Amino acid sequence: MIRVGINGYGTIGKRVADAVRDQPDMEVVGVAKTRPNFEAEQAVERGYDLYAAIEDRAHQFAESGLETAGLVDELVAQSDVVVDATPSGVGAENRALYEEYDTPALYQGGEDAEVADVSFNARANFDAARDADHVRVVSCNTTGLSRLITPLKEQFGVEKVRATLVRRGGDPTQSDRGPINDIVPDPITVPSHHGPDVNTVIPDVDIDTLGLKVPATLMHMHSVNVTLAEDVDAEAVRDALRGEPRLWLIDDSLGIETTADAKEYAMDRGRPRGDVWENAVWTESVNTEGRDLYLFEAIHQESDVVPENVDAIRAVTDADTTAEESVRTTNQAMGVDLGGE
């Protein structure tokens, strides 16, 4: 069993913990948190050993009636690998801690690429993380783009990608963020940093991205153009994408027309926290004009990187499992079942 520690138990950390516990070849050593709140209460409720991330605040957990198993250092020492799911920038500060205990670590996409030896997406570059000690799982948007571009590149050849990322203003609980009733170029400068981030996992693709923020919290929306190497029939593209494990080609007959519909469907299916781990691609939107492919896909910012973190754990610690085997195991254990086989 691969012994996994989770440092940071917020939006990503709590989901990774559950996904890791569901795996047949992994166990959760414990989770670390800076302070008590409803998520810490739920960590204990779910049976995870809770570690205090900040020594000076450790007493707050006891004061809130939450038992802790020790400090984060002990968690790191006991783990075969640590998933750092702390807020952007904190992961980089934590690297010294993981090095001190010689524990391999995964970081999230909010960190600069330089925090790690390699950036990771299971579909794009699983093997690049083999034997790496510090691996960055790329962000939700980059994950979504990488899952889409890789099969297109393999099957049809990609001359250029141009994508407009219409991003949710904040997650559902981040109600102190904007925008309200506005459409915000973010960043105003074009192209945005998302394209270069895709290049950290797919170096040889020409991609320009533009970013916007809007008053929504449920999912991001990508308006994607891919100029393919040759004229391709739209149905051939749909068929190719339908075969991909983490691409959900939304069947027109479901009547799923918005990000809210996609989330509602995930909840109706009984998914934990209503998560949509797959890229939600509107099949009806997948069309070609000559070599130009267009489509809309929605990306669930809170969860699409979770199966990627699980795969990254295997890439770093298990030399025998292939990318395909890992993705299959992860998906079956989690219930990532809306994509292809």
Add this chain to the structure above:
Amino acid sequence: MIRVGINGYGTIGKRVADAVRDQPDMEVVGVAKTRPNFEAEQAVERGYDLYAAIEDRAHQFAESGLETAGLVDELVAQSDVVVDATPSGVGAENRALYEEYDTPALYQGGEDAEVADVSFNARANFDAARDADHVRVVSCNTTGLSRLITPLKEQFGVEKVRATLVRRGGDPTQSDRGPINDIVPDPITVPSHHGPDVNTVIPDVDIDTLGLKVPATLMHMHSVNVTLAEDVDAEAVRDALRGEPRLWLIDDSLGIETTADAKEYAMDRGRPRGDVWENAVWTESVNTEGRDLYLFEAIHQESDVVPENVDAIRAVTDADTTAEESVRTTNQAMGVDLGGE
């Protein structure tokens, strides 16, 4: 003086009436409305003769204390040209009325292109409307794209345009419309109808568009990619666009970062109803990657077609005025002063 009747006194009609009244060579014969409300009250307050658009409801105006000058037929009979600013689809039904009195008519972009002999944008095809009796002024989004594409086409050559239109869900008063907290592909099928609509005024441009709706009311946002005929320096593009009368290249130093900022600035400048008649182009966003030009522009859906309607009136009725002269006269009279000379 060109005698102009306005049929329909809502979002567009009321603005066109004011813009026409401001012109040195035009006068407003009157405005027609289906029923009394605050806009009808303001029409009378502003001194416009008010005509009843529906005979059966004409008595409602008197009951609301609003004096009418007659029925819409009389307005049409007295006018040299009628601007039809009725809701989408109603314009087509009104065509027979205009034909009955042999009065040339302008329609709005919500109508199908087939309603008119020619579709119109002052920058793209002013002369095409010469001597036409039925002219359609293209929609706000098509107007914005046409103003941008035409100078690029003339100065650099355009190989292909790809644009994602992130559209406001409704106008500020349309608070019964959605979406709320959602991002909606609209239409889901790609490409959208907006590209073909641009082709009604610029036939020979290759353009694909994608449409989305978001929870905002102030302006549309266009994420635009134009593949130019050759490599062009971004500053050369900015210079070319700066010379265009209805393109507002937003100066970085103004700190205008969102559609709300652009609207606030228009209000601070004392513009009627806070209108932004120009395309609001973020100068900082105008960049090139080889032949690929990218930029963000915001489009004020309530007002950008207003100066175009004024120009269309001249194109139809005044054989002596050139496109450039008309645009200059319209802009000076209205105060369209954020664009180039």
